[in-house]
Amino acid sequence: MMLEDCTPWPAATAARYRREGIWLGTDLGSLPRAWARAYGTDTALVAGEQRMSFRELADRIDRRAAGFVRAGVRPGDRIVLQLPNVPEFVEIAFALFRMGAKPVFSLTSHRAQEIRHLCELSGAKGYVVPGVFRGFDHTALGRRIAAELPSLTKVFVLDTDGDADQEADGDGDGLVVPLGRVDAEPFPLPGADPSDVAFFLLSGGTTALPKLIPRTHDDYAYQTRTVAELLGLGRDTVYLAALPVEFNFTWGCPGVIGTLSRGGTVVLAPDPTADGCFRLIERERVTLTSVVPTVARLWLEEREWSDADLSSLRVLQIGGARLEPELAARITPELGCRLQQVFGMAEGLLTMSRPDDDDHSVLHTQGQPVSESDEVLIVDEHGHPVPRGGTGELLTRGPYTLRGYYRAPEHNARAFTADGFYRTGDVAAMTPEGRLVVQGRIKDIVIRGGDKIAAGEVEAQLATVPGISAAAVVPVPDEFMGERIYAFLVSRGEQPPLTVLKAALQERGLADFKLPDRAEYVARLPLTPLGKVDKKVLAAAAADPTAPRG
Ligand code: J2J
Structure with missing residues (x-):
């Protein structure tokens, strides 16, 4: 039985997952x-001097x-x-x-x-x-x-x-x-009860307020077991938790749980800075770690100046945001380890390159779903599957992908199809070999570093600042962060400068990583023929000061 206000898998599907040994009834x-x-006495956790x-x-x-x-x-x-x-x-x-x-x-x-x-x-x-x-x-x-x-x-x-x-x-x-x-x-x-919720992850979000993702014992045990197996983890694995442990990537992809399950050691880094992490990799003979592209870029810059011995590192997983092929190509020559691209989401579906994938696939695709029971569809704007190789929205369902957010019936009605597929909001294509190539997204978020920021959340906050009558937030490309937060604002009279806007949002208690990086005042926000704010026009304007603003 699942906690109230959660959406369980249909009984027949759940029975099949159990029958097929996918869900093992693990608590x-x-x-x-x-x-x-x-x-027994093998080392499970290392943090600073503590073992x-x-x-x-x-x-x-x-x-x-x-x-x-x-x-x-x-x-x-x-x-x-x-x-x-x-x-x-x-x-x-x-x-x-x-x-x-x-x-x-x-x-x-x-x-x-x-x-x-x-x-x-x-x-x-x-x-x-x-x-x-x-x-x-x-x-x-x-x-x-x-x-x-x-x-x-x-x-x-x-x-x-x-x-x-x-x-x-x-x-x-x-x-x-x-x-x-x-x-x-x-x-x-x-x-x-293994079919009950074990914990909640936060959604990267599309709406003004973050949603809660119920993860069950059975589904998360399956995810971590499958990924740990795929990577061949064992007692000699030393995993560095460089990113925050509460991130699904760090906690269970295979991360903390996958490593411990195989008898490996987890080393907890206080932050992902190159200096500290390189020292830990050298000292603890780390074999595996996972980072977002922004951190990978930071590590590559720092590597030129560091004499740390990184020879123990076998695999660097990179995921959470688009990895530029140019950056991907530098990983093995400059860090001396294999690259594994990971496309994932707290909602469930994970895809990743495999240890024996050819170089081209590793550099240019996000690999295959981790489970044979993952169902993946690429659909056009009418919800019809596109021909193989075509681009469209990625939909998915499977044994570790949620069927509904917690206490969110209205949002669930939009975020899932009638037959239980989760609309990821990501735009992707599938290669003939079944590898995913993520190409963009239709959901209204900014991915800054690896942090997900729902545009609607920042807009709602900005609209409450005195003087502001309308706000629209879009991503603007950035070499280092991947994207930054660009706010277009309409004001009645006074135009508070960026520093004042940021201070106001901080004052309201919004997390720092959601504060706009840039603000621009416009006479009005451009609208689509249907009367919605035209974010395409605004995104183009954010990226190009000479482009029309509306
Ligand atoms: C492009 N976009 C990506 C990628 C995630 C492993 C890895 C990542 C996450 C994660 C995770 C991407 N290329 N390689 O939970 O276990 C964007 C997509 C996706 C959203 C999910 C894991 N990898 N993304 O990033 O819940 O837009 O999970 O839908 O934080 O990040 O964000 P999140």
Whole structure:
């Protein structure tokens, strides 16, 4: 049974996935104990000077799961999880799987706007924060949101340094709980239903507000197992989590879960900077890592100046945004490892190049779907499949692709076909060999670095700034970031400059990565014959100062 307000797979489809051994009835929360039995004292996690064995990890997860129950968290409760790349992320995510609560993976860059929305939409009972992180006080934010949302009754804090009143929590409401206290003698807990939601990922978005993607135990176990197998991971695998662990790419493609499942070691990098990551690759003899194209470019620039020994690195996975063939071609000569292109989405479908693919395919395609049970269609604007090789919107369904966002019936009616295909909003073609070539997208988002920004979300915020009467946000190509955020604005009278606009959005609590990089005032926004804002005209104008603005 799936949590209420989720869309399960049709019963016959689910039965087939089970019959065919795709869904094995795995409860993600039970995995760490199984790993501990198989890999015992081998190193599971490395973070800074800290090293944790599989057994230690499983023990900590059991104690934390018991601790959450003691703290009043119940099976089915949603808990917004916002932590950087620290071992506690892994411990807490699995402890929540273990006791049946459902973490909602948030980004550390999220601020009041995003966190309030996630807490409200998910009806979260708890919010797990780092404390003060990169100068931002997440605990204070948690207190503010809890004051507005009665459903939020616990803020769990990793690092309580500098906020001494928390331990005593003078106000006696028990709102703020140090994570150090989420630790209790383990007791038997019932396992989770494998067909139920294990956790929620965030959608890259198309609408003004982010959507929640329910991922079940069975579907995510299948995804991570399949990708780990495809890459031939084993006990000698050392995976560097260079990007944030809450990113689907880092968490399960094969990422943290895939590596640990095969007895490999996960090294947590605090950030993806070249310097720090090169040092970790050298010191830990990293064999596999995954980055977005912007980070790959950064690493290539830095490589010229670095004497770090990267010889252990066998495969660099690159995904999350379009990889320019010119950049792709530099990976093997300059970093000395194989390139694997990955096209993926938190909603499900993953495609990737295979270890034995020819060079041309590796450089110029995003490879094949990871599962034979992935169904992929390329359709024209009327929803009809295009002839093989033709370009159109990519639709997909399969054993690890969602059938509906959480609590979003109206959006679901548009985002899925009647027979359950997810409309990705990506535009692609399929080669005769069945490899995907991503060519663009029709969804209204900006992909800046690897970050996805829904144009509608930024537009809605901009429209509330005094003086602004209309706003339209489009991507503008950028050599380093891939794309940047370009805002066209219409004002009544005064025209607040970019710095003022950014400050206003920050003030409202919008995450920094969503702030416009450039703003331009126009007399009016160009419209299509149907009366919608013509984003094609605006995108062309953003890229070319001499192009018509409307
Ligand atoms: C072009 N666009 C791409 C690619 C994703 C692995 C890798 C990436 C993600 C991810 C992920 C692209 N070329 N190679 O979850 O497990 C764009 C598409 C897609 C959207 C999904 C994973 N790889 N994209 O990026 O949910 O537009 O997942 O629909 O963050 O990123 O974004 P997200």
